[in-house]
Amino acid sequence: MSIESTKSKGTLFTKHVSVLFLVLLWTLPTLGLLVSSVRDKDQLSLSGWWSSLTASEQQNVQRLPKADTQAADGAGFIIETNLFGEGTKNQIRSWGFRATEIEQYKPGETAEVDNGETITVYENGRVEWRSDSEFTHSRSPRVFFNANIPPRFTFDNYREVLTSEGVGRAFINTLTVTLPATFIPILIAAFAAYALAWMEFKGRMFFLAMIIGLIVVPLQMSLIPVLQIFSQIGQIVGIPSKSYLTVWLAHTGFGLPLAIYLLRNYMASLPKDIIESAYMDGATHFQIFVKMILPLSLPALASFAIFQFLWVWNDLLVAAVFLGQGEGKTVMTQQLIELLGSRGDNWEILTSGAFISIAVPIIVFLSMQRYFVRGLLAGSVKGG
Incomplete structure (x- = not known):
């Protein structure tokens, strides 16, 4: 066995061990949260999850x-x-x-x-x-x-969260906010990314630089100005300043800069020859976008859809500012805070509430894996 072969195997083993260590380190907090969610409340308040298997x-x-x-x-x-x-x-x-x-x-x-x-x-x-x-x-x-x-495990925490008044309605409210707030920015960003990547027009690089600059603007700094704009427009057109429409528009505005930047970079990296060939065959920009760019960009679209869905689903600040509270408006994050009580006396349900809250994002993430693979296969170009 050569020295080079021994070194390569040693390097490969080190990389595998490092990756395994990082995976375990990353999943350890989730494991602790899962164990804590099924522990007895009294034991959870007295000891950490790592002592859950001992008296x-x-x-x-x-x-x-x-x-x-x-x-x-x-x-x-x-x-x-x-x-x-x-x-x-x-x-x-x-x-x-x-x-x-x-x-x-x-x-x-x-x-x-x-x-x-x-x-x-x-x-x-x-x-x-x-x-x-x-x-x-x-x-x-x-x-x-x-x-x-002795250690005691129970589903009482989950039962308390699921049977609490208002949780079902908050779940529906969260879906009502999340689904449009995920699809709208992706739709707009896909058109804008194609224009910035493949269409020639005056000021294209200026618009791209402006979009990149908007990525670094803190969301918290723009909340009040955007809310004031919505309030002024709402008075003119007769739309409440705090409604589902305003929270959809807010999430769209906050998510668009990053979405356009990521999708533009991905679309610009696609093979230029097939785009020019389609254009030479008489295809319009809309036909190229729908029949070629979108299928080839499916991995990027699915990736941003997952991130946007997770961001909106777990959001509290934007929903509280642009949607408000009350019957038909309270989202899951706000409902869990209300279940804790004014002084956080019922904090033990946070662990079970967290797993109930992440159930839908996990389902979305696992289901989108198929689109990752399908998009990669659709984007492959076979040599002649």
């Missing part, structure tokens, strides 16, 4: 039952309960009567309290509170305990 230690407190639950036995009177409830596999590690003395007793040890009463807490959470005389207390003591809680 977690939790501090709890529970007040013992009242006197009316007592029963008589041969040695006196007894009150029995279970700190965990029946059918659990939780285990007591230590317990006490104060938070500062939570490790005073071990499971199975008996503690003496007032009037000769004894309390025993067992490892499975069972409590025996015994007394020689009848219980007459009106307020029971509290038991503080450390417990090992």
Whole structure:
């Protein structure tokens, strides 16, 4: 085996390992989000997703039952309960009567309290509170305990999000915003890209430079001026300044510069000979665009469609400014924020809400893979 062959194999192995490492590093946050979305809320709030397969230690407190639950036995009177409830596999590690003395007793040890009463807490959470005389207390003591809680996985977070009021309507609203806001800029950008790539007209490079300059304009800087323009136009033509039409136009305007730039560069790289041959055969620019450029540009069109769909679907800022809130207007991102509460008390549903929200983009991405392959095959040119 030659030295060159050994070096090439070593280089190839290093590249594969590097790619695998980057893939794992990229998918790790998604894996953590998925695991967190099916964890119990209490465990999710106490430990990270990486500890989801091991028992977690939790501090709890529970007040013992009242006197009316007592029963008589041969040695006196007894009150029995279970700190965990029946059918659990939780285990007591230590317990006490104060938070500062939570490790005073071990499971199975008996503690003496007032009037000769004894309390025993067992490892499975069972409590025996015994007394020689009848219980007459009106307020029971509290038991503080450390417990090992086994991992618990549940779909309650998903069920809570899916059954919440307004989620179904928000899903429809998001589709209503996303679909037109994806197709409109692609349609306009395809025509503009063809003109900038293959048509000769005065000021073509100036328009291209202006479009490239618009790409670097921050979206946040243009929100208020664009909204004011919509408001002024709306007063003239009688269209509300916050409606589906305005949010479609806003997404179209914000997405067009990048779309035109990407599609123009792709169309300009197509074989010039076949374009000129079609033009020499008498084909018009519209015929060349529809029958040749669009099929050959399908990979670029599909790529931008995916990015635009993801951007609009996950958008909150543009929808909040140009669409507003209320019945028939709230999108999924805004609805999830409302489910959290004003103080974020219900933050545990963010993980399940995120996966519910990305379900449609994942379906779109996987379905568009066919168009990538078909577009590549359509764009191949066979030699004579």
